[in-house]
Amino acid sequence: MSIEVNNINKRFGQFVALDNVSLNFPSGELTALLGPSGCGKTTLLRIIAGLEHTDTGQVLLDGDDASASHVRERQVGFVFQHYALFKHMTVFENIAFGLRVKSRATRPSEKEIQEKVHRLLDLVQLDWLHDRYPPQLSGGQRQRIALARALAADPRVLLLDEPFGALDAKVRKELRRWLRRLHDELHVTSIFVTHDQEEALEVADRVVLMNKGKVEQIGSPAEVYNHPASPFVYGFLGSVNIFEGNLHAGVFDLAGTRFDVAGHDDAQNAKGLAYVRPHDIDVTRYVTGQTGITAQLNRVHAIGPLAQLELQRTDSSEIIEVTLSSERYRELELKEGEIILARPSKLRVFADGAVK
Missing domain, CATH: 3.40.50.300 (P-loop containing nucleotide triphosphate hydrolases)
Structure with missing residues (x-):
């Protein structure tokens, strides 16, 4: 029926x-x-x-x-x-x-x-x-x-x-x-x-x-x-990180990293919010001059096939959740308290006024 x-x-x-x-x-x-x-x-x-x-x-x-x-x-x-x-x-x-x-x-x-x-x-x-x-x-x-x-x-x-x-x-x-x-x-x-x-x-x-x-x-x-x-x-639907940034002519600027985003070609120096899943964030050791979100690694929960990382931004103290494979986490040899760089590999941007 x-x-x-x-x-x-x-x-x-x-x-x-x-x-x-x-x-x-x-x-x-x-x-x-x-x-x-x-x-x-x-x-x-x-x-x-x-x-x-x-x-x-x-x-x-x-x-x-x-x-x-x-x-x-x-x-x-x-x-x-x-x-x-x-x-x-x-x-x-x-x-x-x-x-x-x-x-x-x-x-x-x-x-x-x-x-x-x-x-x-x-x-x-x-x-x-x-x-x-x-x-x-x-x-x-x-x-x-x-x-x-x-x-x-x-x-x-x-x-x-x-x-x-x-x-x-x-x-x-x-x-x-x-x-x-x-x-x-x-x-x-x-x-x-x-x-x-x-x-x-x-x-x-x-x-x-x-x-x-x-x-x-x-x-x-x-x-x-x-x-x-x-x-x-x-x-x-699941965990998500939300990042503020500037949206202009189809480009979203997040902490100095620029992303081309569809559907926002008419935006003119507007505020935007980027939604990023924890598994869509890459992390590397901090290197002076590289772009990305600078954050401190506060805590790691690495049991089983996945490692859950809790980062804290150095510029705003906001928490970032990151999910890596345990194999990738071991390769990076990161230590709690270390300063690292986080970069979204995939994001969805909404104009700030569309978020209710």
Whole structure:
């Protein structure tokens, strides 16, 4: 099922949760709604589910206007962060619950319910826990049962609100790999809300970046990470260093080093901000007369394949984060407290007025 939302607006009192949001979610894709707390992503998910009403705008399911449809009519499966399992029911009974409360005309036979629940338990690899109760399960197991319960009603759309937010880091990583494999098997149109950048980039086919009720950028994980459309996206997706400099006629001057930058040919002695990832900065020993950002090496964390360097600029005391391969760091033979030169190898410049 394809999902389309057109010109969605939603306020809670004076707070603007969604500001004229329009999006299309293609059939069979797994889309992540990503952004900080309060950006509107969960409100949008609840509107698609029918759990929240819009002030204005439409929700289309396979081209049909579902804005006035009850949540039961939308055939949506919803998975919450905190599982919402019935503690007094076994795992089997939790999954069967939605099937057993259907109207007599649509309710499967008891045999069909038994077969379907065991198929779903096999799918989430937990059939061996069918007679346990939720308090006897780990957090990861409970979330997989919650997902099986959502799938029991054969939803046309699967919506997940911070599905792994209550779990520890190791379990989160295991479950998001598992969710990706499950989606590749089922191909149910799925939307999941997260504030975890790594989670969105690893799991989703497409990422929708949201901020202050608006959509900042839409694209594949590679597109939004490698080609951020705004300063917000650049800053939200991973670590970034921000450098002030002068922008004039398509040239950005940073501490005496000049960079040709596209899209700023009309700039005339303007302030610019350069956004640079830690792995896009080269460092060398300080040599008098060479251009670059002069900085002191304050701290090094070199464990595993990468070395994380913390530098402090000598002219402004600002901190610079640099990531090198451990092999490159050993070659340089740098020492903490040493003065070195840092030079961006790749940067994205925004005019100062464009940064909000």
